[in-house]
Amino acid sequence: MTSVKSRENLPWIEKYRPSSLDEVYGQQDVVDTVRRFVQEGKLPHLLFYGPPGTGKTSMIIALAKEIYGKNYKNMVLELNASDDRGIDVVRDQIKNFASTMQIFSKGFKLIILDEADAMTNVAQNALRRVIEKYTKNTRFCILANYAHKLNPALLSRCTRFRFQPLKEAAIHERVLQVITKENLLVSNEAQVALLKLSQGDMRKALNVLQSCSAAVKEGEEISKEMIYDCIGAPHPEDVETALDIILKEEYSNAYVAVDKIRKTKGLAIVDMITCFVELLKNYELTNTQLAHIAKGFSNIEYGISKGVTDKIATTAVIGVLKGAFAD
Ligand SMILES: Nc1ncnc2c1ncn2[C@@H]1O[C@H](COP(=O)(O)OP(=O)(O)OP(=O)(O)O)[C@@H](O)[C@H]1O
Ligand SMILES: [Mg+2]
Structure with missing residues (x-):
């Protein structure tokens, strides 16, 4: 568990990363569908794709926590394809994880392959064989910004969900929570500007809010001008x-x-x-x-x-x- 103190030092995008599916805002349709798959025990391989900061990584991690609870570490393998892209990762890490038997628990293991559009084509090709081979006890969740950068054969093995840029109302809901928790004063005009300039990207909204909060003195209100200056957008x-x-x-x-x-x-x-x-x-x-x-x-x-x-x-x-x- 992360202690309260160390959480205080985290950037807000991590501090406020959704800890359960209920905290994922603005993606209700995806949440509902994926939950239904889990309840019926019919989870397919998943592909989440869409623009940055819309909750793809957050959602799959929250889902995995909901499914596995304490068993998370044994049952879930998180790989970031942009760290270790290439054929070796696919062959070794995934194969090792997917092929070991689960002794203590039943059900599927989950492999999360984040930023898969950064993988080389060769690696993606190797992956489709691995996916087929281990479908009996493993489910894959592939995360990417662009579906067109993924191999069509890989795409056809997954159920696809497109993550839309978040609606301003969804970002506002989360931003208001953060404002309350962090004891911030943010003028209405500044809130409107923040939502507009974030362009559906919750990560951007939280980052900008955190930078502005670091710039104001205690009790001072965050103004519209500060938001524009912080993003570097013209007034x-x-x-x-x-x-x-x-x-x-x-x-x-x-x-x-x-x-x-x-x-x-x-x-x-x-x-x-x-x-x-x-x-x-x-x-x-x-x-x-x-x-x-x-x-x-x-x-x-x-x-x-x-x-x-x-x-x-x-x-x-x-x-x-x-x-x-x-x-
Ligand atoms: N739908 C959402 N509900 C609540 N918080 C969100 C949502 N989307 C993003 N966030 C916030 O933004 C941060 C980044 O989100 P996340 O890592 O899930 O984005 P992503 O869609 O995976 O982006 P990328 O394509 O860049 O990997 C999260 O830690 C969380 O704080
Ligand atoms: Mg991500």
Whole structure:
């Protein structure tokens, strides 16, 4: 057991890792289905996939604890494929574990293969033979971010569950618990910003909250600005000002003003693009305008990933926006 003291020093994502299935928020459908499998004694091989911080690892560990209780250590093998990827892990560790008999307990053993999309193709190929061979006494749970990086033959051996980005309400529920337990003061506006910027990733939400709590003094309230600064996201007001200038001023004035905002606030142009998109959702745009903006921005993002300078990217962003609103 982890002592209370050592839990205090843990990062919050670990401190608040769900200890039972009831603490996994926003994935009720998956929880219900998997529980039913267990109750009926018909657990198939599982594949959980979806974006980071949505509870895949947490859920399988909570499920395994629910099934095995004290026997967890004997019955569950946790492997992280991105630590030891390659053929050896599959052949040796899994085979050893899967082929030893259980003397004290009946039922399936469980092998959790986390981050399996980092495994080499050869290893994945080897795995499908192992899965078949030991199905009699072992169940596999494969966790991955992307199903398309997994071998189709492996996929077809598992029942798949896609983990959606968490709904803001689900993140809010957990965040409110943490706020209470940690005695934090967080303004409503800050909570709204936190949920929005987390983009369905509970890990991100908890990490940001913890960094902000370390930055405030006792009794001080966490504000919206702190949340934006901590994530490094542009403040919506700054982006709004920039958009206003772009639409009203002529080209070279607009460039000078936007570049000044970008430099004084230390904003990355890619993040500004994301914010412009958010902001433009409030405008009534025609399909032609939307298509123009989407195409233009995606070209710029591609250019930035290939090393286009900030100066050129900023110019291009202004060009795209002015172009969309020119009549
Ligand atoms: N659905 C959830 N309910 C409650 N807490 C969650 C949930 N999802 C994530 N968390 C929190 O975020 C942390 C990270 O979650 P977890 O490791 O389960 O994510 P993951 O889906 O496995 O992500 P990755 O794809 O990056 O491995 C957990 O320790 C927990 O604190
Ligand atoms: Mg995980």
